[in-house]
Amino acid sequence: MTAVQPTAMMSGRYQRAFTIAVIFLVAGWHLAGAGGQLLRDRSAYGSFAFQGAMWLVMALAITAGSVLILRGAPGWRPAWAVAVIALAASTAAAAASPAGQMLAVNWAWGSAGWTGVLVLLRRRFAELAWFLAAEALATLGVQVWDGLHRTDLAGFLAVLAWSTGAQVAVAAGVRALDVAAGQAAAAAQSEHAARERAATAETIRAARHARWLALQESAVPLVAELAAGTADPGHAQVRVRCAVQAARLRRLLAEGDEVPGSLVHELYASADVAERRGVAVEIETAGPLPQVPAPARRVITDAAIAILTAAHSQARITLAAVAAGIAVSFVADTGAVVRLPAAGEGVAIEQQQDDGMLWAEARWNSR
Amino acid sequence: MEQPVTVAIIEDHPVVAEGVASWIRSDPGQRVRLVQTAGDLTGLRAVSRPSADVVILDLELSGELVTAQIPGLVAAGYRVVAFSGHSDPAIVMETLDNGAHAYVSKEEGRDYLVKAVLAAAADRPYVTRSQARAMLADQRPARPALSEQERQALLLWFQGMSKASVGRRMSISENTVRQYISRARAKYAATGRTAPSKDALLARAIEDGVIKPGEIVPYKSFARVAADRPSLDAPGR
Numbered sequence: 001m002t003a004v005q006p007t008a009m010m011s012g013r014y015q016r017a018f019t020i021a022v023i024f025l026v027a028g029w030h031l032a033g034a035g036g037q038l039l040r041d042r043s044a045y046g047s048f049a050f051q052g053a054m055w056l057v058m059a060l061a062i063t064a065g066s067v068l069i070l071r072g073a074p075g076w077r078p079a080w081a082v083a084v085i086a087l088a089a090s091t092a093a094a095a096a097s098p099a100g101q102m103l104a105v106n107w108a109w110g111s112a113g114w115t116g117v118l119v120l121l122r123r124r125f126a127e128l129a130w131f132l133a134a135e136a137l138a139t140l141g142v143q144v145w146d147g148l149h150r151t152d153l154a155g156f157l158a159v160l161a162w163s164t165g166a167q168v169a170v171a172a173g174v175r176a177l178d179v180a181a182g183q184a185a186a187a188a189q190s191e192h193a194a195r196e197r198a199a200t201a202e203t204i205r206a207a208r209h210a211r212w213l214a215l216q217e218s219a220v221p222l223v224a225e226l227a228a229g230t231a232d233p234g235h236a237q238v239r240v241r242c243a244v245q246a247a248r249l250r251r252l253l254a255e256g257d258e259v260p261g262s263l264v265h266e267l268y269a270s271a272d273v274a275e276r277r278g279v280a281v282e283i284e285t286a287g288p289l290p291q292v293p294a295p296a297r298r299v300i301t302d303a304a305i306a307i308l309t310a311a312h313s314q315a316r317i318t319l320a321a322v323a324a325g326i327a328v329s330f331v332a333d334t335g336a337v338v339r340l341p342a343a344g345e346g347v348a349i350e351q352q353q354d355d356g357m358l359w360a361e362a363r364w365n366s367r
Numbered sequence: 368m369e370q371p372v373t374v375a376i377i378e379d380h381p382v383v384a385e386g387v388a389s390w391i392r393s394d395p396g397q398r399v400r401l402v403q404t405a406g407d408l409t410g411l412r413a414v415s416r417p418s419a420d421v422v423i424l425d426l427e428l429s430g431e432l433v434t435a436q437i438p439g440l441v442a443a444g445y446r447v448v449a450f451s452g453h454s455d456p457a458i459v460m461e462t463l464d465n466g467a468h469a470y471v472s473k474e475e476g477r478d479y480l481v482k483a484v485l486a487a488a489a490d491r492p493y494v495t496r497s498q499a500r501a502m503l504a505d506q507r508p509a510r511p512a513l514s515e516q517e518r519q520a521l522l523l524w525f526q527g528m529s530k531a532s533v534g535r536r537m538s539i540s541e542n543t544v545r546q547y548i549s550r551a552r553a554k555y556a557a558t559g560r561t562a563p564s565k566d567a568l569l570a571r572a573i574e575d576g577v578i579k580p581g582e583i584v585p586y587k588s589f590a591r592v593a594a595d596r597p598s599l600d601a602p603g604r
Contacts, residue, residue, distance in 0.1 A: 282474075286456070286525060287504040316527040320503055331527035354532040361526070 014181030026114040034107040041105040054093040065119040073122040086115035091138040099146040219245040247280035274308035287321035295345040302341040310334040325365040334358040372488040375403035375419040417444040426451035437465035441564045446487040459501035466562030472497040490571040492552035499525040511554035520547035553578045
């Protein structure tokens with residue numbers, strides 16, 4: 001059988017692929033797009049060395065951002081630290097560009113925006129919006145400082161529209177893909193769960209068939225004797241036999257696909273043994289039950305065996321989901337306190353005796 | 368002496384109907400009087416006035432689930448006690464949501480059916496173990512918020528303890544145990560679809576001091592319950 005892929009792990013794999021795609025996009029832009037423009041316009045800058053230094057700072061910010069995002073969704077402090085460094089480097093590069101030509105030779109605006117997309121990719125969308133707005137305002141601020149003309153403003157708006165538009169589109173696209181990956185993984189997971197349920201149902205069906213065969217040897221002869229008049233319903237022993245067979249029939253009817261999980265089936269097995277001794281046993285479950293590890297199950301079934309062995313004629317076993325675990329309880333006419341196995345393996349056992357009825361509860365806690 | 372509560376049995380298996388009738392007859396106080404037995408619901412639909420205070424309704428008639436018929440019965444003025452071999456919590460919840468006063472599984476009938484009928488006639492909750500089980504198992508997002516004490520009382524009752532033993536276990540009186548369980552049930556009456564029977568249960572719970580109007584506010588305004596209350600005294604209820 002193949003190992004189960006938890007939903008989170010599967011959708012996580014898709015998310016990682018999207019992250020790597022974005023890293024390639026951002027690094028590619030910075031190397032080819034921004035780097036190419038920097039080299040082409042090298043003679044236009046007042047200080048090419050300063051622009052080159054800022055380009056390196058931005059490259060370091062992108063590297064740091066890539067490491068952060070590959071390690072998982074970064075917290076707001078590291079994400080914003082990288083974003084602010086990118087913003088500062090791009091503003092400094094813009095401010096050091098020759099007045100009047102700033103937009104034409106600006107390589108940094110795009111790179112800073114992409115760096116923001118990278119580190120804020122998996123954070124709230126509003127954060128990216130704030131960052132891109134701050135980046136645009138900083139660039140506009142530099143332009144206003146240099147003296148803004150109408151043609152400059154038109155250029156600014158054109159660059160804003162295409163560069164920021166592309167950045168928002170990529171961020172939104174990744175977000176949509178994340179959602180789709182989550183859904184695909186959930187669908188695969190539920191398909192797996194359905195297959196597992198079908199297998200459990202088949203196991204239960206086989207067990208039920210076995211019990212039905214057993215009924216042919218126990219309940220059917222009893223009914224035949226009652227019908228023929230050879231068994232007297234007024235006789236105490238016949239009544240006990242009837243009670244036991246009725247309990248067994250009820251369990252057979254109640255045992256449904258809703259209660260997979262080995263603890264329930266181990267308790268059913270203990271009940272079968274007690275029934276052969278003439279004890280009527282009911283088993284009921286409430287809620288979707290957690291899986292209990294084998295050592296804890298052993299403590300619980302040992303308690304069940306001790307109590308069912310001491311029961312005179314009736315016992316009720318219930319399994320209920322409780323916060324962070326399961327409560328397995330026993331109510332039986334034992335007449336006296338029962339020596340129960342020691343608690344352990346995360347199982348706590350309590351008991352109380354009231355008028356010959358024993359109540360005991362084994363509570364397993366997953367924490 | 369009070370008038371006995373009148374009851375109709377809707378059950379398609381004559382042997383089960385006979386058994387229910389014998390439980391009613393063997394009640395020492397003779398507090399319930401059987402007025403009608405039928406294999407389906409047509410007889411109840413035909414009359415304009417409710418012919419009994421309480422209907423004991425088998426949830427499966429001629430192989431079909433009849434939970435969807437409960438709102439109609441409730442609207443006609445009947446109080447419904449569901450009596451069924453289906454102990455699936457989802458069916459129990461649907462039965463209560465549709466306005467049944469109580470749910471009694473066939474295994475519990477001998478011990479609880481007459482008690483549940485009497486409680487229903489007085490618009491008081493009666494929570495059987497199978498009903499407690501369904502409430503504990505409830506995972507629906509719209510389920511009411513139960514307090515820790517209410518959950519614990521429901522859990523111990525479901526586990527099979529007597530209410531006196533539950534009280535000893537929780538170091539409270541048996542009466543307080545009943546209060547907790549009734550309050551949990553009343554919270555359910557305040558959720559889901561509306562039904563006159565649920566309003567009546569709630570109004571009585573408030574009157575009895577089981578629940579305070581403030582405790583049910585998130586799901587239904589007290590104003591609505593109060594507005595429905597005068598109809599309790601109207602004839603036919």
